[in-house]
Amino acid sequence: MTDALIALVALPLTAALLALLLPRIATALVIFSGLAITASAIALLYGVNTAGALHYELGGWTAGLGIALRADGLSAILLLMIALVMFAASVYASAYFGKASERAQFWPLWLLLWTALNALLLSGDLFNLYVTLELLGLSAVALAALSGKHAAVQAALRYLLVGLLGSMLFLVGVALLYAGYATLDLATLTQVVKPGPIAWSALTLMTLGLLLKTALFPLHFWLPPAHGSAPAPVSAVLSALVVKAAFYLVLRLWLDVFADIVTPTAANLLGVLGAGAVLWGSWQALRAERLKLLAAYSTVAQLGYLFLFFPLLLALPPGPARDVATGGLVMLALTHGFAKAGLFLAIGIVQQRSGHDNIQELGGMVQRLPLTTFAIALAGVALIGLPPSGTFLGKWQLISAAIATGQWLWVAVTAIGSLLAAAYIFRILGHAFGNQPYPHQAVAVAREEWPALLLTLTATLVLGLAGAHVWTLLENGS
Amino acid sequence: MNSATSLPLLVILSSLLPGLVIFFLPEGSHRLRTTLNLAGAFVKIFLVGVLIWGVFHGQSYETRWALAPGLDLVLHADKLSLLFVSLSSVLWLVTTIYAIGYLETSPHRSRFFGFFSLCVSATVGLALAGNLFTFVIFYELLTLATYPLVAHRGTPEAIRGARIYLTYTLSGGMLLLIGTVWLYAIVGQTSFVEGGVLSGLSSEYHTQLILIFALLIAGLGVKAALVPLHGWLPEAMVAPAPVSALLHAVAVVKAGAFGIVRVVYDVYGVTFASELGVLMALGIAAGITIVYGSVKALFQDSLKKRLAYSTVSQVSYIALGTAILGPIGTIGGIVHLVHQGIMKITLFFAAGNYAETLGIHKVSEMNGVGRRMPGTTLAFSIAALGMIGIPPVAGFISKWYLGLGAVEAGMAGWVLPVLILSSLLNAGYFLPILYRAWFRTPAAVWPDEHIPAARFETHGALLWPPIITAVLALAAGLFAAAPYSPLEWASLIAQREYGL
């Protein structure tokens, strides 16, 4: 059972090396290893569901002296999401990058990013988390700059500097915790950490660093240009997975490791920032001229919803009510992951076929690229939070928890944010439904359209209709 | 899965699956698309028949599927849902036939019929919803499925109309959602139960319950076009005629009205709602809407807009009926759900025929059209007379029960004047049309005649649907006392609600 833990890190890393050494067969290698990683993620989810949280002590050294890999329901679900999204995006990328030389550069970095994501989710050690954060940051930056265009390189450079700043702040927190508690193991730390200046300062520093990386308003400034100028499959995983990895760490720290230390005031602060993200991100998405920028600002907004949960979760007593709300949070994160990845892939198709992604000039798209438009619409349904998407269930829990704890402000924010989301999504569709002749050569490639469609379908239908399993898994895997 | 747990789902799938297949059909495969459409419609009617038979014999049908802890998707067949389901499945069949004729030459038919089927699936789901959570899901799905239909023509006006439609309905959906979540936060998951589920709550919750009621009714009122939430309806007239017919008679507007009925009877309970004092507010809103809609209709020269404002007015009869405490008023409201649907769809079919055959869009262009298109105009006349409330057409029955119910409930003081005023106004905007159509001399040339009179005055697929629905409207009035008639059904529902 714990073999899956090793496989999830070793498989993509080995594949990255092989893709580097054997560029000719790299595409096949990626697809093959993608399947294997997905299988491992499923195996891990199965294991966690039946046996509860799993851990593996690397090198056979007890955690503390050595490093432990850990997985519970939350990380297992997210790992499966990562596997599915990365796999779909890999299939897409194999068609998106037309030249062999492009693919030769792309695949190793892509697999290194995959390694970083998996390693981050599995890591049970504070310093190891720092290393995975850096691996994630550098691979994401390298991929974001891949097009070599001036705007992309500029955005990637800013992304890198912000990411480094974030990691440094995280590392200071780690150092402080080591000074105070002489351990780097998360599980040990959870048991020994006590309220006090050390824990507060460490949490503040680490959270600050992670908020930079997860682009919470007003620290989001770097995200739209970076996500808006990267190649489509890269944008997809940056928006869907990479920012969420940092968010996952915030969640872990606040709800697990420092559960006894965090205060409602601090959580309210996160909530306020989340609200700012929802409103500002949605508004900017509505004003965006380009599809990719729209999608990037939408990511800013959608991350805001996740942070609205913090004041709610802290106001709920530990127990079933909090678990249900936590499930809602996970559901939102999952749906956004699938939907946003699908959206970026679909936008990539539009951009490649028409040579631009100006929203004003999409007239007639629905006739020439019906499947792509459909994928965008499905993603939109999930982003707005309409049924039957998983977002709907997530937002239901968000509003429900807010009402139950009497925090009406977040209800208003959610309502306004959702309506703004509807406005920006239907702004696209309004143009797409226009009956102007579509001037561009629009031959869709199945390897590009189907990944986008399947991802958005997962967000809109599968997660919505099979959503109850998410709660079960979280409960069984704790 | 046995029939008791799968039948409600199958009713939805009978239109959903053909719809999904139709999306992928090439534009040219006309025959296959038509076959699928009609087969779906007939299967649906058959399944609904089975449901009706079963429910009458005490069988219980329920599909239940957990979506999240404490949130079940429940499809449940009770008498009220069956009333709405049978209305929508019959009218869907008729509208499909009409749409096949209407859109014969226009582009993007696969897309159109795909969304058309989704729209009906959502309506049926909404009718079968066994709790408020499920209702909200289908309510939003209905919004989604109708957007592409309103925007179908792709002209700037169509896109604009669709945007306005969406702005209203999504905002309404959000209010409904918040109200529903709030209610769930207080009472947890509750099914629709005749007589309501809230009367047992202690009085400390009453203020909250009033606020929730306001949210729910505001959310539903957008689709039911309660003044001042009706602004989208005239704008959505840019849609093709079959869509307008569906929107006004079966799907959107009726979904809102049906929701109001559900909330009042099966969530709050009419007695409890009356105690809370919210019924009166609802009644007044409905009364204002009835008069306002009629007055606005009086001044529209565009035929479709006149019909649209007529809808605003007529649908609020249903809300008015629910606001009247007492079985007779309830019967009037519920039966109007069906009657208004049959009559209004007839009117829209006829209006579509005028536009499609002769290019007539305005009342002022209708001089003498009765001679050129007697069948259509006859159907139009029957429905219009019904709307005014002239016996023996169905509309008379509704108004009669509403009036009687108001007297019984002691609300005659303001309900009767509203009814009389509105009937006069109805006459004021319908009778001139009938006069023009039958008695004025026709113009030398029609505005844009492009279907020449051949065997019939227009295509058979366009002519027969309004005639069928007109006959239904007549029959619903003439045979109101017969078993299985809408009136009988409404009476049964009312009896259960009041525990008679």
Added chain:
Amino acid sequence: MTDILASLLIMAGLFFFMAGSIGLLRFPDLYSRLHALTKADNLGLGLLIIGLALHLRDPLIALKLLLIWLAVLAAGATSAHLIARHARRREKHV
């Protein structure tokens, strides 16, 4: 006895370093600065290393220290040469 000698050597070495640094800061032009720096540093480092070797009394370490001195000597001489040549070239161009 050797410790005192070692200390004296180290101090002398440090004095040369100091002198070199002052020269670097105070001398008027590049060439004389280079001259002061390399001469003083090479000598200073040499004295320092002899002092340390005496202090530690381990032939292996003494060998390593000698190696370091030689490497610094070579690197210092080469870089001084390169800097001077670069400066000379630039003067010619102007």
Added chain:
Amino acid sequence: MNATMLLIFDALLLASIIGLAWAALASADARRSVILFIAFGLLLAVAWGRLLAPDVALAEAAIGAGLTGALLLAALQWQPRKTADTTNSEQPTHTLLETGFRWLVTLLCAALAGMLAWSLTQIDAGTAKDALANAVAANIDASGVSNPVTAVLLNFRAYDTLLELAVLLTAVLGIFALGPAQAGYRIAGPVFTSLTRWLTPLLILTAGYLLWVGAHAPGGAFQAGATLAAAGVVLRLAGRDQIGLPRGNALRIALGAGVGMFLLVGLALFALGRPFLGYPPAWAGALILLIETAAMLAIAATLVSAFIGGQPTEEKTRC
């Protein structure tokens, strides 16, 4: 007396370090900043030595100051000499808002440092802060090496090091994706060339020595790799474009060698029923040396590639 002397030394050292950092960051002149930063790195190495961290001191001198310095100096080539950008030179004074913002940021940074320092005062002397150090000491015999830092890096926390090598690989692949290497330098004159003739073998020898000695004394793959890379840097400066770096597939193998060997050993052990990266004590020393050798090659190849700024081009004619 001795303690006071040390304290004065510490104070002087730290004052210089902070002063250098301040000066490096306050300057608008890129060249000045870089040179001060290199000096800063060298003094840091002294500080690490002072705190009994010779392994870190070596790494700082070789990588932190040495190779980072070389990278930065190479970067000066394409940096405009005065980096104060145009908008700044047009408006030398800040607007009120900007000034306010600068003060706000400064205050926040100060507050952050203050908070950090204050928390450090709260560290409970009673906590078992030596627990992990003791655990390392207790298990060092099973680790295959006697230098505790190497034991932690290559055995107890080998997974960190594996991912760290992956970070290096990512960085170099990212650099390669940005385009070919920069043009080389002019062939050096006789003096420099003769220096490289004996310096290069000496550096290679030193690298080997550092690698070997890492098992029981300060040193190891990173210091050795950096030293090896230094040989490449010197050759590059002397105008040799063929800096000993292989081309094509061989280069890719070299770059991936560290991660590859690590994975190979880890997975082989895993396949044999041991934990992933769990060396049998008897073999640990040899396996660590094997991994370190591969890692050294990878680090050297990576750092040299980074220094030349891209994938080395095929041999071309020089002017």
Added chain:
Amino acid sequence: MLTTQWLYALSGCLLLALGLRSALLHPALLQRILAINVMGSGVFMLLIAIAYRGPGMPPDPIPHALVLTGIVVAVSATALALALARRLTREQPHD
């Protein structure tokens, strides 16, 4: 904590703050990259101060190992940042 530890830990904090401020405020790219490196050195100093146990006592090897890893990560990041910056200046229209 020992006085020496204190002295170095405080200097670490100071370097961190210095670096952070410049990373946020310095107009030039190169100095921003340097600033992040200075920040890193501040953290490293903190870690090594923590590991110090006084003269003659063996220090805690774990922070040393962490700092070694940190130095390598920092040089990787710096190298990538410089490569990106170089690409940026190369791309810039010079006329």
